[in-house]
Amino acid sequence: MNRSERRACRRLRVAGAGVAALLALSACSSSDSDSSAQLDSPASASAPDKLSGITVFAAASLKETFTTLGEQFEKEHPDTKVTFSFGGSDALAASITGGAPADVFASASPKTMKVVTDGGAAYGAPATFARNELEIATLPDNPDKIASLKDLTKSDLKVVLCDRAAPCGSATEKALDTARLKLTPASYEEDAKTALTKVVLKEADAAVVYKTDVKAAGDKVEGVDFPESAVAISGYPIALLKKSQNTVAAEAFIALVQSPAGQKILSRAGFLKP
Known part of the structure; x- marks a missing residue:
C-alpha cells in the first residue's frame, strides 16, 4: 500500500468514527425524548x-x-x-x-x-x-322546636356553621342569602363533621351541615329540612x-x-x- 492509499484509509476511519458518534448521539436524543413523553403520561407515572x-x-x-x-x-x-x-x-x-x-x-x-x-x-x-344537600342538625327530639332556617337567628340559640371557605359553609351562605337572613354563629368550624360534633357534644343547639352527616350521626341528633337548601346543593x-x-x-x-x-x-x- 503506497502513501496515498494509506492517507485515504485514515480519512475513511475518521469519517467512520464521526458517523458512529452521530448515531450514538441520535440514539441518546431519541431515548431522552421517549423518557420525557413517558413522564407526561399517567400510566408511566406508576409502578x-x-x-x-x-x-x-x-x-x-x-x-x-x-x-x-x-x-x-x-x-x-x-x-x-x-x-x-x-x-x-x-x-x-x-x-x-x-x-x-x-x-x-x-x-x-x-x-x-x-x-x-x-x-x-x-x-x-x-x-x-x-x-x-344541607340540613339543620338539632339536639335529639329538637327541644328548641327549630323548624326553619329563620329559627336559627333567635338570640337565645347557640348555632355553629362551617367555615365560609369550606364547601358546606359556602353552601350555607348561599342558602342564607336566598332566605335574606343574617346569622351570626357562635363559631365557624373547619368542616361539616366538626360542626356536627358540637351538637352531638351538646356544645351547640344546632348546626347547618349535610344531610349525610345527620344520617350518619343516627339518634345523636335530629335533622330539620329547609327549602332554601335546594339552591345550595353541592x-x-x-x-x-x-x-x-x-x-x-x-x-x-x-x-x-x-x-x-x-x-x-x-x-x-x-x-x-x-
Missing part, C-alpha cells in the same frame, strides 16, 4: 407491581362511605391498601397544591376541586360522582392526581366510586345521584 397502596384525600362528609368503599376495594385487590386523609376540602386542596403526596382527591365542591386543577395537580377533567367531583405513584390502582378506586356498587353505597348514606 403498581412495586407498590402496595394508594392514598385518597377526601372531604370529611365522605368518611363513612369512603371507608366502606375502601374496605370493598381492598377485598377486591388484596395486595393494595387504601389510606384515607379526611378533612375540609379547602384544606385538602391547599395541601395537594402544596405538594402533599396523594393519588386521588374527592372534594365536596367543584370550587375546591378547581384549586387543584388550576394548580396543575390533577390529570384530566374531574368527574362528579355524587351530590349533597356536587362532589373526584380526580386522579399527578403525584400518584400508583395510577392503575388509583383509577380502579375511582371506577369503583362511580360503579353501580359504589353509587348504591353513596345513595344508602343519603347522597344524591350525580
